Amino acid sequence: MKVYYCNLEVTMEVIGGKWKGLVLYYLMKGPKRTSELKQLVHGITQKMLIQTLRELEADGLVSRKMFNQVPPRVEYSTTELGQSLEPVLRALCQWGDGYADKTFAEGEFQILNNEF
């Protein structure tokens, strides 16, 4: 039996790690093809993208739709459960915004995608 000592752990297990939050962030705005995601999530490698998507799928936050075409076409989108994370991710983004303003010195950082 899996034991958690706080609900925080549950959530972090699902959106923690380097890429999960970001991938979800973009999928929430609408379904995306694999290649689109690869461009949107700056710096992610193919391996990590696929791996991240598989994990999100296993956790029921993302669904995968395959079209029988050549060349192959695959679309990912958030499930209802995944979409329910929207206010959470929004809160994380907003806090990060405020934190960056207060903490980082001018010219020492840059945030390229601000709006949720």
Place this chain on the structure above:
Amino acid sequence: MKVYYCNLEVTMEVIGGKWKGLVLYYLMKGPKRTSELKQLVHGITQKMLIQTLRELEADGLVSRKMFNQVPPRVEYSTTELGQSLEPVLRALCQWGDGYADKTFAEGEFQILNNEF
């Protein structure tokens, strides 16, 4: 210059990782001594506790107060900036609560600390 591609990254850099969120979670309820934290944050080792506290301190979320006593006494508490994470952590907890209810099968999990 440090570049972020989304504010999400900023926040995750600060509260991501295995222990940071949990330590903050308990500190938000009030100042704690090192030994208290070690008991509250179930499963954390001394090394990780200290390391986590140092990182939170460096990020300006936690402050460290030392009393000149023998035996030594050290107290940690959240700064104003750290306290501002309260709604964020609360959102993470609440979502985890709902997720666990919907997703986990009865008797396959246990959450020992539910209330924020």
Place this chain on the structure above:
DNA sequence: CAGCATCCAGTCGGATACTG
């Protein structure tokens, strides 16, 4: 009590090459 140093296993994640 609070903290540091050391050692070490496991995981994470990046680079690259390859398949249908």
Place this chain on the structure above:
DNA sequence: CAGTATCCGACTGGATGCTG
């Protein structure tokens, strides 16, 4: 285009022993 396989370095985090 979407995905897999492999290799490997770097980092995370745990165990233990020691200091003031």
